Amino acid sequence: MSLKIKSSIVRKYLMALSGLFLVIFLLQHFTINLTSVFSKEMFNFLSHFMGNNPLVQFVLQPVLIFGVVFHFIMGFILEFKNRSSRNQKYYNFKGKANSSWISRNMILSGIVILSFLGLHFYDFWIPEMQYKYIEFLPENPDRYFDELVHKFESLPRVIIYNISFIFLSLHLLHGFSSSFQTIGFNNKYTISLKFFTISFSIIIPLGFILIALFHYLN
Ligand code: HEM
Numbered sequence: 595m596s597l598k599i600k601s602s603i604v605r606k607y608l609m610a611l612s613g614l615f616l617v618i619f620l621l622q623h624f625t626i627n628l629t630s631v632f633s634k635e636m637f638n639f640l641s642h643f644m645g646n647n648p649l650v651q652f653v654l655q656p657v658l659i660f661g662v663v664f665h666f667i668m669g670f671i672l673e674f675k676n677r678s679s680r681n682q683k684y685y686n687f688k689g690k691a692n693s694s695w696i697s698r699n700m701i702l703s704g705i706v707i708l709s710f711l712g713l714h715f716y717d718f719w720i721p722e723m724q725y726k727y728i729e730f731l732p733e734n735p736d737r738y739f740d741e742l743v744h745k746f747e748s749l750p751r752v753i754i755y756n757i758s759f760i761f762l763s764l765h766l767l768h769g770f771s772s773s774f775q776t777i778g779f780n781n782k783y784t785i786s787l788k789f790f791t792i793s794f795s796i797i798i799p800l801g802f803i804l805i806a807l808f809h810y811l812n
Pocket of ligand 1: 620718
């Protein structure tokens with residue numbers, strides 16, 4: 595196998611693994627955010643724990659940020675390589691005939707999610723870093739819920755968030771199941787796994803939409 599093909603397989607494999615890692619984060623993030631709909635106390639407790647536990651702050655959080663950056667950079671590299679090899683070699687590439695709109699536009703949905711993350715970090719992550727590590731304000735374990743609710747008072751923000759969640763769903767609809775194919779998961783559970791990944795890709799972003807709407811309307 596040529597070095598070029600080998601490194602292309604490695605890149606795809608790493609893309610799949612980093613994507614799966616981000617899916618696990620998404621589920622964890624969704625679960626904590628969901629508690630904000632049912633119990634202010636529970637949400638404050640979990641956010642305070644996540645925001646002040648040294649393992650989460652100084653090990654898991656940097657790993658997560660690395661995972662996000664890695665996934666996006668790798669995504670751009672793969673897209674660039676695919677485009678150039680398509681132009682050079684695959685004369686029989688038929689675009690629409692061979693693949694779905696979603697799979698051909700992963701870079702587009704990825705860019706929307708990346709832009710959303712820019713806004714989302716500006717909304718939550720940067721103020722949090724400023725609060726704890728720049729201004730060294732005294733910790734108030736009851737502040738998290740009110741900070742969250744305050745952000746969702748703005749209709750334009752809720753609209754931008756919800757449009758991004760639709761793109762997140764599209765991105766996952768192709769990416770989540772295809773990552774299992776890439777890592778070679780192919781056995782009698784493949785059909786059930788496909789069903790699971792499709793359900794996840796619809797239910798989780800829809801849940802995020804409902805959480806945002808819930809806080810806007812309350
Ligand atoms: C209604 C939906 C969402 C709400 C209410 C929400 C809320 C939050 C909050 C409160 C934080 C700050 C955590 C902290 O550092 O204290 C945060 C951080 C973050 N959110 Fe979200 N989020 C939502 C959707 C999403 C989605 C869809 C993604 C990914 C595509 C995402 C990715 C992140 C990331 C990467 C961080 C930084 C994590 C960290 O601080 O360790 N969020 N979010």
